[in-house]
Amino acid sequence: MIAARSFAPGLWQVGLRTLLRHRWQSVLMIFGVALGVAVVISIDLANASAGRAFVLSTETLTGKATHQINGGPQGVPEEVFTALKRSGWGWPAAPVVTEYVSSPELGGQPLQLLGVDPFSDGAFRTFLGSKNAASLASLTAMLTEPGAVLLARPLAERYGLKMGDRLQILVGGRAQTALVAGLLDPADNLSQRTLNGVILADISTAQELTGTTGYLSRIDLILPQDNPTLLGELESRLPPGLSVSTASARSSSLEQMTAAFRLNLSALSLLALVVGLFLIYNTMTFSVVQRRELFGTLRCLGVTRREIFTLVVGEAALVGLVGAGLGIGLGIVLGQVTVGMVSQTINDLYFTTTVRAEGVAAGSLVKGGLLGLLATCFTAALPAWEAASVPPRAALMRSGLEGKSRRGSARAALGGAGALAGALLLFQIPTTSLAAGFGGTLLTVLGAALLTSAATALLVVAFGAAAGRLFGLVGRLAPRSLVNSLSRTAVAVTALMVAVAVTIGISIMIDSFRHTVILWLEETLQSDIYISAPIYTATTPSAAMNPALLERLEAWPGVAGVVFQRTTSVQARSGPVNLTATQNPRVGMERRFLALEGARSEVWPRLQAGEVLLSEPLANRLGIRRPGAVLELNTPQGWKQFRVMGIYYDYSSSEGILLMGMGAFRALWGDTAITSIGLRLQPGVDADRLVRELQDSLSPEQQLVIRANATLRRDVLMVFDRTFAITVALRLLATIVAFIGVLSALFLLQMEKQREVGILRALGLTAAQLRRMVLLETGMMGLAAGVTAIPTGIALAVILVYVINQRSFGWTLQLSVQPQALLQGMLVALAAALLAGIYPALRLSRMPAAEAIRYE
């Protein structure tokens, strides 16, 4: 806009006219930008929404608490709170009992049951009105009626519940009767969204509903910041097994874990934009080449280089602006889908959010829009510079540029090799930095992209001979025609290559992951039937089952053996850690080890002796690389040391699991709860029939999830596929952008060749021959893209599997390259190119020779 002052007024018209006259060209460019921006925005929206839902689910419920007292598996004994209060502890403290529950009367969704003490909670949360606003009379039912719960009025109204109504609450499969003892009127929108995911109750009721009488989930505290003496004094008052942590510790550790996931998505979404930019670059270059004569003439008329540069960038800016605007709209629409997908994945992998974040984050829209606009302008800078450097006289032929392009192609190839070498070096650095990982990935893509032009030229030359023999005259014409227009075709081929390579890379990565999980399931799932209580959370380990169940199951006809586990959360120095105590003596045989001290047969005796195993993600998280390390856990008998005897592969939890012998666990924690049971059946017993039998006779007491081995395996893979749904969708979008790129590039290319085609037609080439020639040309481009995409895709897969995944999630995957993925990529490239060639081929072949020559 500054340039506008020093700008000959008529020149804007030139830019605008160009865009308007080449309507299709402009529309495709705009569409390319729009789609790229839309993908970036939709992913950013999904990430922002997931982040906000998390904040709403945790921070809002944490209230003003600065610290929390956390306990072991069962929580904090309630006497601790009483002792604290009766000892004259002067800082605000409030007990909390919380659990995820669901209610058929409330749509069966996971809801957070939050048990609070109205007498001490006012300092923390203002759910019941600001301080002392709720009268004792209005609290009476909540305090005294068994099963009394409070619901947000909008939630109750949505499900037609009224004051005094009864409802069922399912906690860990057990159904309890509750009573609507009050309705909460949220003060604002945020409060409403938070409270719509909450069932509020008095702490006594929450204990009774969740069956945790005697225990609190935690004690919230408000302490002055940075007062280690006070913290020390508090900790010295607490019995062993309890610890004080900052209220944000848990949420920030969860946020850290999801950060990697979200960063991966953002990186993937940027890829769609990059592919879109290839398209811009391609089209702008093309448009510059088209207008060389015009620019030459303009220069002769006294238009400066700078003005020409501004003109071209200005055109791009207009395209970028319209494209970004369109992209924002499209992004919001697309966001509707991605928000759901990302939330689902985060719920599957990390934590349960009971709150749906609503509305659209303006920040995401601005970011995405600006990104699209700026990227478009920057991308156009190169062609603009090209246009500006047209010498005034040089309304010469294109051959100058083509010659330059060939030299450029050699330079690009050199640059590409350099980028690849740089990537290789970057991956040699021993770091766990995800940014470095993505940097290397980018360099790899860039390197491969820069090499594509040279590779295409080589391929076309190599293919040329064969094509001549196969297709005769047309076969000889097409490759040469292609090589001569490399300046414009190379970019399209590169865009297609990048998209296809990404498709291949991601396919291989997902295949490898799936393959690894299948192998792991085979090794780990050795029982015939699995039983657990239903849970609503991905990370908080499951609800307990009745221990008396064990005896019944052992005596059950057809059951040969019973193994069981207790999964819970315990405190390590670094924060909460998920612990699984097992009583399965064959555990050493049923795991695959990354590192193990001694033989597999020693695992069980050493577990019984108090040593522990870590799953790979946990070992990564704790920075433990090899066996022999010592880990400290807070037990009811104080901090105890545990020797790590091995690290095993595990794909069930991204937070990781600490595996312990049941005997050692029970001796220290005195906790006899059971969270999962495995049954081994006698030979010849039908697992599915037994599952039905168990369901029929056990479900009246507690709703249990009883699954045969095969069913569990299928369910695990279903969740797996669900978590990758968003990745697959993104991959598809990148391909669509690339397809549009190729379509527009080929379309423009062929249109530009009208005159040549006319001459060919005049020389006697038939329409059919012409069609074949065009299709052959585009087919070769597709082939070139496909062929170069295969090694690039494999390289990307290797990086994704061994670097990005490892650094993001701490999982080691086994690379498994399925030929289908490669073939699929190749087919996509060919199909895209051929499809893109159909319309130009038809149009050119129908055009009478005379008109074609007369063109321009």
Next chain:
Amino acid sequence: MNRRTLAWTLVVLLAVGLAAAGLALAPRQKAEVEASLEGLSLPGGPFERAEGPAAFTFPKDFGPHEGFQTEWWYYTGNLATNDGQEFGFQLTFFRRALLGPGQGAERTSAWGTGQVYLAHFTLSEISRGRFHAFERFERGAAGLAGAQGEPRFSAWVDDWLVEQTGEKEFRLHAAENGVQIDLNLRDLKGPVLQGDRGYSRKGPEPGNASYYISQTRLETTGTLSVGGRDYAVGGLSWMDHEYSTSALGDGLVGWDWFSLQLDDGSELMVYRLRKADGSPGEYSQGTLIRPDGSVRPLTREDFSVEVNGTWQSPHSGGVYPAAWVVSVPDEGLTLRIRPKMADQELNLSFIYWEGAVRVEGERNGAPLGGSGYVELTGYAQSLAGRF
């Protein structure tokens, strides 16, 4: 599209972009949830009522009577250091039953209860004119708050407590925000049954009454801390234990209550139940405790209270009486009563004035001094329906 339109379009787009950016960059506030509650109405009751004189046994009847809706234990006292620095204190435990006897289901959680406790703790620094008042709410469960009569009497809310340490000995402790009392009380006269053998009528209906027991002369020693300093103090305290169900009759808005410890070893308790127009209700009464512990109940006709001055609270705006003449003509008693300091208003979840007072006067012409506590309710807000 001409150039002007294009320029305008760009300007508008830019403005929209900037506005959106501004929105996006606005600092995020910490999310806080707020709501108000409409609770299911659940009238408690029926409760027991004070309907006639009852027999008391101690220490059992020092303890709680949960079948009644309301109960309180009031400790007030005038203390001084050896060098004459004066203090007044109040430590009160209120119990409120949400459910009548037999109402409500058996609960498995230790937190489940139908009893709620409230405690007030004040300290008047007479020489500095500073008044400190604190409040605690707690459920009467999980050991957080409660009261018991046997084997020894105690009542507590968190770490604030009164507990019996010997047959006639009690210990008081309360602390908050740097203000603390640790006092040992010795009952010099034994429990005094107010009204008709402890049955204290507050209205014409048989149930408009309370059971009312006092310890009127509690010799007190101990320490208190305030303003970063500890003081060894001594003096006299008074205890009132009262329980009832809707004692305050219709048309009454509050009461003026006097507990006076006179230098000749006698004590005087009188209260006036006040109607909305300020006139005394007919069930106003009192008790005179002679030095030997013998008791003379006083009816409304036996005594008079004359207000000689007022004080307006700068906190609540309530206008309180601030100087009185209490006379018991039969006994030849004329007592002039003044607050030791004006501002002893408790601005807590309910507002009332409760403060240390100085007594000057005569018995049959002979000078008689003393000190005590006065409670004035219903001046800043009506207490009807609360007790």
